[in-house]
Amino acid sequence: MQGSADEEEKKLKILKAVHFFKPFTDDELKALLENGRWLRYNYGDILFREGDRDDSFYIILKGSVQVMKKMVVSTLKKTIGVLKAGQCFGEMSVIRGESRSADVAAAEETYVLKVDADTLQKDSDSLLLRSVQFKFYKIFCGILAERLNHADSELVKPY
DSSP states (O other): OHHHHHHHHHHHHHHHHSGGGTTOOHHHHHHHHHHSEEEEEOTTOEEEOTTOOOOEEEEEEESEEEEEEEOTTSSOEEEEEEEETTOEEOHHHHHHOOOOSSEEEESSSEEEEEEEHHHHHOOOSOHHHHHHHHHHHHHHHHHHHHHHHHHHHHHTOOO
């Protein structure tokens, strides 16, 4: 049992070092560790494919991933972004319940915390869980606003 407590402490320390989790308390992070899944991927491993039905959200703890989109008139895929430690993806599937809009593959050895939509959406009497949910959605709003701002900037760039 001691090894389990040591492992939880190591994971907690890693989460605390990730910018995404700065607003979370230790108790909230422990709740995330209980409700989320700590996953490891090797270079080239596919986390999910465009069109998959999956309502999980991912936070990169270490490593990076490539986001790839199918070209309109081809079966080829184009890398549209690279996300690194501290960044996240999958929030649109949690919010809207839609299928995945791109492929995501590990660009190197990568560790993520995977959180299912149920954890972020279920009704609960737990103030701790409600606090975690609120913080996630607040972060989601910031991420989406940032991405919208970036998309707006790209639209008005002279070519």
